Amino acid sequence: MVIPAYGSGAMPSVWQPEDLEELRMLRNRLNGSFCYAAGATLLRTQWEGGHVPSPEHMISLARIPGTSDVYMDGDRIVIGALTRLNRCITDELLHHLPLLQEAVKTIAAPSIRNVATIGGNIVSGVGDTLPALLAYNAELQWMTDEGLEIRTLDSWLKGGHDGSRNPSDVLISIQIPLDKLPDSNLKNQTTDAREIAFYRKLGRRETFSASLVTVAFRGEIDTDGRWKKVAIAAGGGSGVAMRLPASEQLLLREEASLMQAESLGRTVSSEFVTYGDVFATEQYRKQTAGNLLGAGLWEALYR
Structure with missing residues (x-):
């Protein structure tokens, strides 16, 4: 199904396939530029800001069965x-x-x-x-x-x-x-391992702003006091989010302790690949990611 463009080329034609097969045929048939859309909140912001051109065709995914379950x-x-x-x-x-x-x-x-x-x-x-x-x-x-x-x-x-x-x-x-998750009741397993998980976001203001740095930490400490699993990731702004394997291995090599918080912060700052712009330098973002993860780990272990 297609909703024709209105006006004189002001808006793209909006296509609404009913299933994946129709979607596959549609994208193979369309000529000219097209993009996919769901909520389109980011697309509208990009179009209004002139960051990306409005496409000739827009394929709405809203009617594809099972994609919102x-x-x-x-x-x-x-x-x-x-x-x-x-x-x-x-x-x-x-x-x-x-x-x-x-x-x-x-x-x-x-x-x-x-x-x-x-x-x-x-x-x-x-x-x-x-x-x-x-x-x-x-x-x-x-x-x-x-x-x-x-x-x-x-x-x-x-x-x-x-x-x-x-x-x-x-x-x-x-x-x-x-x-790949810590043991949970979804798997009907019991464990004495201690789970530590936290997410932190730093923006230019308290709410409704693009992030400068975002970090996530998830790990398990076994009954012997050593790390059983660790997953650490960082991103933010226009940078590409990434796992931090060197920082993960730093923790896995040692017994869990408050002393690890400082060394984790240093390793994250060194390992995290990011960028600088008018809002924050590259070094600021790297150091902030390290500080957020180091402080988060210290708080979690101190409890």
Whole structure:
């Protein structure tokens, strides 16, 4: 189904495929520039600011079945790419992903979160959910030219640098493997391990502003006092979010203690790859990421 453009080329034609097969045929048939849209909150901002041109065609994903559902599929939590951000905060199943819920709460205003989708936040490449999803070892399901394909979020982010991303691919769902999560009642397991998890965002002002730095930390301390699992990620602003494997290994080599907070901060500052602009220098962002993670770890271990 197509909603014709109105005016004299002022707006794109909006196509509304009913399923993935129609979507696949549609994108192969369309001539001229096109883009995908769900909530379109970021797209509207980009168009109004003149950062990207308005396309000739816009393909709405709103009618694709199953893309706005949250459910269990075997050993994984599946979040449809068109799930509204506000639902991510309230959905019962996603209470098992507190870092993700905390990240979503920091995005824009409630009225925007009623429209914006988690898929849009991800495919922007700079969304504030990315560090949290990296800490959960998230995987992304895409509709590609060859069919449905699953890639880790980490590899997709790196694809922005090595050219392996295909802009015609469509994000269908986000999948969190339960065997990559700390032990939880979802797996009907019991454990005496202590879980530590936190998410931090620093913006230019307290609310409704783009982030300067965002960080996420998730780990487990076993009964012997040593780290059992550690996942650390950082991002923010227009920078690409990334896992910090050297910082993770720093903790895994030693017994968990308050003394690790300072060394973690230094290692993060050195490892985190970011950028500078008129709002903050590269060094400021690197040091802030280290301070946020070091302070967060100290607070968590002190309790």
